[in-house]
Amino acid sequence: MTAVQEFPEGHSTQILSHTAPSGLSRNNSPESFVITTLTATTTVTNLPSSQPYQFPVHRLPTHMQDESKTPLVLVACGSFSPVTYLHLRMFEMAQDYYDEHGEEYELVAGYLSPVNDCYQKQGLAAAHHRVTMCQLATETTSTWIMVDPWESIQPAYQRTAPVLDHFNEQLNGLIGGMPLSTGERKPFKIMLLAGGDLIQSFGEPNVWASKDLHRILGGYGCTIIERTGTDVYDFLLSHDILFEHRRNVHVVKQLIYNDISSTKVRLFIRRKMSIKYLLPDPVIRYITDQNLYLS
């Protein structure tokens, strides 16, 4: 099954996000992008409302480079209102980290999981817009990041722990793990990918349940991208649950500090300032076409 999504700038694009694993690996060349330019048109078909849900698997590789390692999948939960180059860079920084500290894990895929509308955070565009923007961003700039709309189409807000459970059910339950050359399958390690600010919210009262933090940090694991203004190492030391599960928590240093925030991007749009080079062009065109973030 395919979701046809039509670009505002006069092209329609077919995003094959609902096909069975196609054998693409994240190292494939840009020519292998699962994206096809079709005919000129101006309407946008919104995936969440117009298509039945299917878990996206089209960028899962068919084999590992080193089968002695554990296949790792990173899941970034967030507003993505709108998605920026920094959100995408988080995955690349994590990739460099696991290439460098790659004894245990082989990073095989990444997912963006845009939060449900019921989260009601200020500046949150409707979920179908955020999902579409994330799809435009990943399909045009990456070969290994996918967008899962599941969280955004649920009837209520989903906490992060149940979202990771959903990924576990799909990847290790239904798909059954990563196929190996022996014919066996190896369970995927699923980790939350988050910025330092999100991790610091673990310490705020009544934001995260302790049992959820044990499940996220102990059961799954977390890759944390440093963010300017947050001292992740200090926080790791001071937070009891984070410290308890510190071996399952990986901190990635930002070697080039980049503090693009969606809040600032929304402000720039309101002030009619340029947002070029802060987010992918197809996302900028979508924002303009849909008149997003003007008020």
Ligand SMILES: Nc1ncnc2c1ncn2[C@@H]1O[C@H](COP(=O)(O)OP(=O)(O)OP(=O)(O)O)[C@@H](O)[C@H]1O
């Ligand atoms: N500059 C950054 N450095 C590191 N991590 C970041 C940065 N910007 C966002 N993130 C991380 O990206 C994830 C998704 O972010 P989200 O869209 O919820 O927040 P945001 O980009 O800060 O948006 P907003 O400005 O609307 O709060 C979170 O884990 C957040 O910590």
Ligand SMILES: NC(=O)c1ccc[n+]([C@@H]2O[C@H](COP(=O)(O)O)[C@@H](O)[C@H]2O)c1
């Ligand atoms: N208790 C929880 O599971 C919990 C609490 C706060 C934020 N979150 C998640 O963190 C992500 C980012 O949230 P903020 O944009 O508020 O930082 C969202 O996906 C949100 O669902 C989860």
